[in-house]
Amino acid sequence: MTRPKLLAALAALAVPTMALTGCGVMGIGQPKADLQIYSARHYDLEGAFGEFQDQTGISVEFISGDDAELLERIKAEGENSPADVFMTVDAGNLWNAARQDVLAPVNSAALEEAVPEDLRDAQGRWFGLAMRARTLTYNPDKVSPKDFDQVDSYAGLADKKWKGRLCMRDATSAYTQSLVASLIDLHGYDKTLKIVEGWVANDVQIMGNDVLLLEAIDAGSCDVGINNHYYLARTLADNPDLNVKLYWASQQGAGTHVNISGAGVVASSDNPEQAQQLIEWLATTGQNPFVDGNHEYPVNPEAKPEPVIAEFGDFKRMPLNAEAYGDLNAKAIELLAAADYK
Known part of the structure; x- marks a missing residue:
């Protein structure tokens, strides 16, 4: 051309x-x-x-x-x-x-x-x-915060106790790819592959966007998901009765993934x-x-967070490694395919 x-x-x-x-x-x-x-x-x-x-x-x-x-x-x-x-x-x-x-x-x-x-x-x-923080969201009628692994909450979702209870974003989502890239940076490729394979083995439901994911948790079709925090804040602003809570991931470990x-x-x-x-x-x-x-x-x-997200409380964030998010993106896509994560 x-x-x-x-x-x-x-x-x-x-x-x-x-x-x-x-x-x-x-x-x-x-x-x-x-x-x-x-x-x-x-x-x-x-x-x-x-x-x-x-x-x-x-x-x-x-x-x-x-x-x-x-x-x-x-x-x-x-x-x-x-x-x-x-x-x-x-x-x-x-x-x-x-x-x-x-x-x-x-x-x-x-x-x-x-x-x-x-x-x-x-x-x-x-x-x-x-x-934006990408962290765990859950239905409080079915899940207690003590059920989550506080050292690595993302890896914890590979535990068999979550089989049939998870919903997450699709493999083509930049949110998914950056989260997986950050886990590769944190744990290495092989351990992260086992984590993602664990999600797949738990029959994770794949959602096309974060709003659908929150709606699924609220409706009880899955118990736990991974969301960008602001999608929950937006939905709560419109529907304060939404039956979804936020859990800050990995607070005793590396901290919550942010982008x-x-x-x-x-x-x-x-x-x-x-x-x-x-x-x-x-x-x-x-x-x-x-x-x-x-x-x-x-x-x-x-600068102070606005009132809706201020209600979520303080959290420790995972240090951001932009080079890893960019340089490891191809590896993250490769890993998701290898784990048969859709």
């Missing part, structure tokens, strides 16, 4: 451009925004970006799409790319973008202070901005200083506007 045809094909993949000024969505004929954001994150962008524009006077335009598609689009556009910031979900995706030289190093004392060391790139090419949504300055950006300013704002003043609407945890220790 020629370069012009490749660019046209990639352009067609993206969701239509959405742009904000300080007072609303840009229309035809309005001036081009100061910053162009290529975003694979789809949660409540308008509110946070609107506040940023109101406070700084910097207008923002964002193009939404799949993380891999947007990364390929930036690479194909090269030095002519209009992108200033690449925002995506999953630490492995951020690591991969940095590895492919799509993101520029940023020297920022504000970001180094606001973002914990394991949630940002050592060379300053990307920074985590929101945390991030984050961003970096695109290496070819024409506005790197303003792009850096946006990321700094999202990690500091804009932390709560950015994370609260989706019930995510702020990365900045100075």
